[in-house]
Every structure is written in structure tokens, then in C-alpha cells.
Amino acid sequence: MKEKKKKKILIADDEDNIRFLYKEELEDEGYDVCLASDAEETLAMAREERPDLVTLDIKMPGMDGLELLGILKKENNDVPVILCSAYGSYKQDFRVWSSDAYVVKSADLKELKSTIKEILVSSGK
């Protein structure tokens, strides 16, 4: 059996401190983490780094996170995407449904971490 490789997670968020927080937390959890701060960077990183999972802030300057989600999914439908947002009202937007999960941002990252774990397990990666 091959030694288990570290899973790579791409964090896309325009807030520096949030990105940093997520990075610290997820690295502690044993993931490889790469970061992107806007839509273009996110697409570039997704192509280059081939992450196992993407967390995507719905509200980013330049391109709407939901639009970005559409493009990401079109380029590579296999990569799971978790939408993160400051509030829950986006749940009504049908485009959200093509994401694999939807997490409301919180200082407590328990929900995010357990969601990531679940998705990675179920996507068999």
C-alpha cells in the first residue's frame, strides 16, 4: 500500500486574516494548504496545484464567488468545492446547489473541518 499523501486544500478568500486563520487551522489538521485572494488567482491555482478540495468565499472582489464556482466546476467537475460565506441567505440561490457543501463562516472552525473531512472521505480521495 502506498503511503497516504497529504491532501491539498485551496483556500480562496479575499480577507488576508481569514486566509491566514484557515491556513493555520487546516495545516494543524494535517492538510497541505495553498491560498488565493481573488478569482483569477483561484483559477490559476486550481489548474496548477490540482487541489483535492477548494473552499471558496462567496463574496470576492472581481468575480462573484458563485460565478467562479460555475467556472471551476466546468473546468474540473471532480474537484469538491465548499462555499463559505458570512451569512446563510445564499442557500436559496440555486447555483449554490452545484457546490458540495455550504458553510457559514465562524470563528469556530469545527463545522468547516468536519465538512472537509466528510467530503474527502465520500469523494474517495
Place this chain on the structure above:
Amino acid sequence: MLDQKLSLEILKATARIASSTPHLDQILSQIIDVVKNKMNIDACSIFLIDDAEKVSLKAFSGYGVDETANLSLNMGQGITGWVARHKNTLALREAMQDPRFVFIPNMEEEQFQSMLSVPILREEQCIGVANVHTRDKRYFSPVEILVLETIADQVAGCISNALVYAKNQMMIKELSILYDVSLGAQSTLNPELGLWVILSGITRGEAGGFNRAILFTVEDGELIGTMGLGPDSPEDAQRIWTELDGEGKEYQIAQKMISEEEKDEYSKSNFNKFAKTLRYPLKENDNVLAEAALKRKIVHVENCAGHPLVSDEFCQTFGVDSFAAVPLTAHDEVLGVIFTDNRYNAKPITQTSLHLLARFAAHAGWVLENSRLISRLVATNRELLSMKDRLIETEKLSALGRLSAEVAHEIKNPIVSIGGFARRLKDKFMENHEASQNRQEEESALNYANIIFEETQKLERLLKDILTYPKTGDLNLEICNPDQLIQESLDAFKTLLLGQDVKIETHIQKDLSPALIDPIKIKQVINNILSNALESMPRGGKIKVSVYLVDSDKDEEQSFLTIHIEDSGGGIPDQALDNIFNPFFTTKKTGTGLGLSICRKIVENHGGTLRVENFKNKGVGVFILLPLKNSRDCTKKEHPSDGRPEIFFDEQT
């Protein structure tokens, strides 16, 4: 003997009298005086014939008759009666010898020898008789006969005038009263005032002239005494009549509107209080009032005793033998009855007054109908106003929602990172804690980090509530299995129960049909209510959750999914009870006060209702009622099997 000059004088005098006043009684007695004095005779009388063909003594002078005597003859009876029937003048030198003479008691005609009797004719009809008598035997000369006949003609003219006048007066009175009534009824939006105007029209002054009137209205198959107007006692009656006399006989009701004070006085009267105690079943063959109402006719009872529909008790209650009842109708519907009588002056109830009564009743019917319409209007108006208030509130809240959503979003990210790093700090300290030498210092630093983290958690909760404050109609409906929905809500909630001495008991009805609801929102509601319950029992207790179907009492097709959540937390204090649904009202240190207002909003957006039952010192029961009818109507809208519609992205973007 009468010479021509004198006869002309007499005729001139009587003609002047005839045109001086419209009042017949005055005219007749003045004419009699002139005739008696100037014609050199001893007695003079005038009889008039009424509708019943009675020849009644109206005015006289020189007889022994008592002033108040009510003397009347039949047609053909005695000499006067013969003249009336045959329309012929009789001049009798020896009246008592005449075969037509009949002895009339009280008249004392015996003392007179001669008599001249002429018919009073109008349009070929005999409407009365004028008589003169002399003690001495006398031949009446043709001039005398002619003079009396001419006077009879004048009297006939006067009678016509008087009748027309009386009729006019009556009509003016009626019109002015009816005018007053319509005015009273129209110029006030207060129907009660309108009805008082009508009752006072029936009872006051020269108008209806009845002593008392009571209005009964139909309510639930009964005639209920609603208001009564009349003196409380004979003394009271006397007082009122003297007062009215003081105001002048030609009482101008039309200019007299009833004021609020008068209305108050009326409603405080004992008679009104008495009227309000009365109630009679609106049943056929039960009582006269019901009879008048159901048959829609005026009932005039002249003698209570022996009337099949008037019980002794009824008579005693009202204390009269004779009364009238008229129905009140509008649009062919019976609204009530007016009872009226002449208890204090015992005046007989005439046809004319019954007619007038009927007209009042017609007006009263419309006033009642108006009042019904008005009260319906007022109710609708009130409903509209409260709806407007709620709309404004909704408007405010949604404006607040929009504004705060923007602000909250900007605040959210900083809070997340502050809280996140505070937590990490805390975790870091914890890790190194055991090994550290500076335990005390680190302990307090750990505490600080903890406070920062907890405070940010609080802020996050507030933001979440504000951000999820439901906008109108903002629902994402799905067909859900209520059983599963409740279970999921309870499972999510159970984590909060850890370490608390709170038990949850659930009763879920089996085979609940699926409901079309927004599951996320309803879970939010359940969670909020459960949280309130939990927060009300810091020292432990019991929460009972029951789920069942309730049929609507209005609509058979409609049933409600009812989620009933009870706690044993001691209930809501009185001073808080009115405010619990107000956004931002809270009695808790850490509450935002949005919980219940959000819940109600969500439930109402579903077309349901949220009700709170407060049991002081025991606990609170919250009912969430969600209509189920929709789910049947909407089955077609069901999503594909996994509950999500397929997603298509626009290729062009």
C-alpha cells in the same frame, strides 16, 4: 223677529269668525255665541257627523248639559237625527208634539217649545246639524231660516277648512318629524343617537304623542329590549308635560336635535333600564311582539284581557291594557319591533297615530340597518388599520434587514478572524500549559483569550440572527416528512442539552402526511423555541414536544400540522408578555430578542400561526401551526428524486 239689517249683521259676524282662525272648536263656539245673542233665541247647538255615522254634539249654549258631556245620536234618531238623515230643514213651533221628537237624557230639550233645525251640507253630504231653540212658542220666519241655513253653510266651509288645515298640520308635523329623524339618523354616525331621535319622535310633543316607546331588536332568535323612552312614573310624566308646555304648544321638533347629554339622560333613565331587561322569544304564536315581527304587521291591542297572545304577565310587566307594536324591517328582513303605549294619560291609540308610528318604524328600520352597515365598516376599517400598522412594521423591519445585512457582512469577517485567533491563542496556551513555569500569568492570558472568543461567539450569533431575519415570502418550499424534520431538529438540539438536567419527551403522531414547507426555516423555528425553553430552565426541567394534525374549524379541507412545545421553566413574567414578539426585546443577558419575532415571521410566511400560551409559575406552551392544504395543491412542484433540481449553467458566461 229678525229684520234684514240684523240678519246681515249676524252673517257678517259669523263670516268674520269663520275666517279668523283655523281651529274648528273655537269657530263653533264663537258662532253659537253670536247666533244665540243676536237671533234672540234661548239655546243653540251644533252637531257633527263622524265616520261612524254618529251625530255628536260639538258646541252648544243655553242647555242644561254638562260641559263635558259626550252626547251623540244615531242617524235618524230624534229631530236632529231626522234632519241629518233627510238633509232637510225643520222649523217646529211645537217641537215636543212632533212625532219625530225623542227624549234625550241630559239635554233638557223639554224646556224649549220651538225648534229650528238645519242640516250642515257639504258636497251634497250632510256633515252635521245646527239647532236653535226658544222657550216661547215661535214661528221661525223665512228670514230666520235662511240666516241659519247660511250660517250652516259657513260652518260647512269652516269644517272643510279645518279638516284641510288639520290634515296640513298633521302632514307638516309628520314631515318635520320625519325630517328630524332622517337628519338625526344621517348627521350622526352614531346609530344609537339616531334611534333615540326616532323614539323621541314617537313620544315627544305633538309628534307621535305616545307616552312611552321601547325598541326591541332581533338577536339570535330573540327580541331583546334595546332602549326605552318614557317617563319613569306618573309624576315624572307630569313634570315632562309641564316642561313641554313651557316650550310652547307648537313644539318645533324639527329644530331640535338630540344632544349627547340628552342621550345620556335618556339612557340613564329607569325606564330605559327597565326596557333593557326585557326579552321575548321570536317564535310564532308565542307573544304579540313576535307576532308583529314575524307577520310584519302593526298589532294594536285595545284590551289585553282575552287577547290570545298577551299573557297576564305581559300586561303586568308593562302595566297597560292597550298598546301597539310595529315591526322594524329593512330589505325584507325583520330587525326588531317598537312597542308603544299611553300608560300615563290613557289616551286611546288612534289610526292616525298608528300610521305615524309605522313611518317612524320604517325609519328606525333603516337606522338599524345603517348601524349594522356602519359597524361592519368600522370593523373592516379597524382591520385595515391594524394591517397597515403591521405592513409598516414589516416595511421597517425589512429596511432594517437590508441595512444590517450590509453592515453585518462587513463586520462578520473581522469577527471571524478575531475570534478564530483568540481561540487559537487559547488552544496554544492550553497545550503548553502543563509544561510552563509561568502558570499564573498564563492562566490569566488564557482567560483573556477565552473572553475574546466567547464575546465574538456572541457577536456572531447576533449577526446570524440579523442576517437571517426573514424577508417576506422568502421561502424555499419542499415536500417534507414532518416526522423526519422533527427528528433532525431534535438531534441537532440535543448537543445543547449536554450537561444540563433537562429531559425531552416527544409524542409524534404516526403517519403524518408530507407537508410543503421550507425545512431549513422550520428547523430554525423549532430550534429557537427549544432554545427559549432550555434557557428558561437553568436549573433543569422537562420539555415536551408533541406533533399532530388538527383540522381547521373553518374549512374541512384544511388541516394544520401542529408542533406543540411545552417547558417547565416558570412562564413569562406579566410585564414581558406583551413584548415577546417585538424584535430586540429580550430579558436575557446574551439574547438578541429576535428569536420569537423571526419564528412568527417564518410561520406566518408559511400561512400558519404561532401561538404562545403562558402558564404563570409553570411554564410556556408554544403552538406552531402550519397549514397542510398547500402540500396537496403543490405536489406537482415536487423536485427530482434527490430533492434538488438539476443545475444548468449558461454556456455564454
